[in-house]
Amino acid sequence: MLRFEQVCKSYGAKSVLRNVSHHFACGAFALRGPNGIGKSTLLGVLAGAVEADSGTVWIDKQSLRDASIAARARLAYAPDECPVYPFMTGRELLAFVAFAKRCTLAAEVLDICARFGLGNHLDTRCGDMSLGTQKKLMLAAAWIGEPCVMLFDEPSNGLDAAARLVLIELLRARSGNNVILVSTHDHEFAHAIGATVIEFDTLNG
Numbered sequence: 001m002l003r004f005e006q007v008c009k010s011y012g013a014k015s016v017l018r019n020v021s022h023h024f025a026c027g028a029f030a031l032r033g034p035n036g037i038g039k040s041t042l043l044g045v046l047a048g049a050v051e052a053d054s055g056t057v058w059i060d061k062q063s064l065r066d067a068s069i070a071a072r073a074r075l076a077y078a079p080d081e082c083p084v085y086p087f088m089t090g091r092e093l094l095a096f097v098a099f100a101k102r103c104t105l106a107a108e109v110l111d112i113c114a115r116f117g118l119g120n121h122l123d124t125r126c127g128d129m130s131l132g133t134q135k136k137l138m139l140a141a142a143w144i145g146e147p148c149v150m151l152f153d154e155p156s157n158g159l160d161a162a163a164r165l166v167l168i169e170l171l172r173a174r175s176g177n178n179v180i181l182v183s184t185h186d187h188e189f190a191h192a193i194g195a196t197v198i199e200f201d202t203l204n205g
């Protein structure tokens, strides 16, 4: 479902990803490793948000490079720092993501927003939201469309206890038929979502 081969990425002289390859079938997986080792860089490359120097990524058998639109339609990515447009309201941002993914905003997504307690915030400008509220919005946006590969960078960061529980339930419900790949330092969270822990070092050459 998620496959990547020989992925390399350097920032200047610093080599971060060295021939990273792996194949994930359904389930939840937690990337673990010390700060600065390259977890976010790998998730960014897998999401097409960071350009790799070389290597290939397939999402649901679609090449992220050669069939980019089809591959991205099957992909959800929530980075740690939310790149939201400050001038858009929450509702406009969700509509924008749905437009970009060429789908409609399903009732399920609005239900997830309600479970995250976002109801009153959907008409607030993103720039006026707290960081935790922005985070919840970006997490809810990951459920837009029909992603089968969901990538989350530090998803539990900054969430209140109630939202953390909701996220755990949502991820557990998805992991049977999808790939959920998270980067996290939060061992309890990884355990709670039933993730198989992968030490980043074991992937990197």
Ligand SMILES: Nc1ncnc2c1ncn2[C@@H]1O[C@H](COP(=O)(O)OP(=O)(O)OP(=O)(O)O)[C@@H](O)[C@H]1O
Binding pocket: 011, 016, 033, 034, 035, 036, 037, 038, 039, 040, 041, 042, 183
């Ligand atoms: N845009 C960039 N330009 C230059 N160097 C970068 C850039 N992004 C990341 N790096 C460097 O690449 C390395 C890997 O960073 P990355 O954020 O992927 O690590 P990480 O494992 O996710 O860390 P953390 O656990 O702190 O989130 C670090 O040394 C970082 O400073």
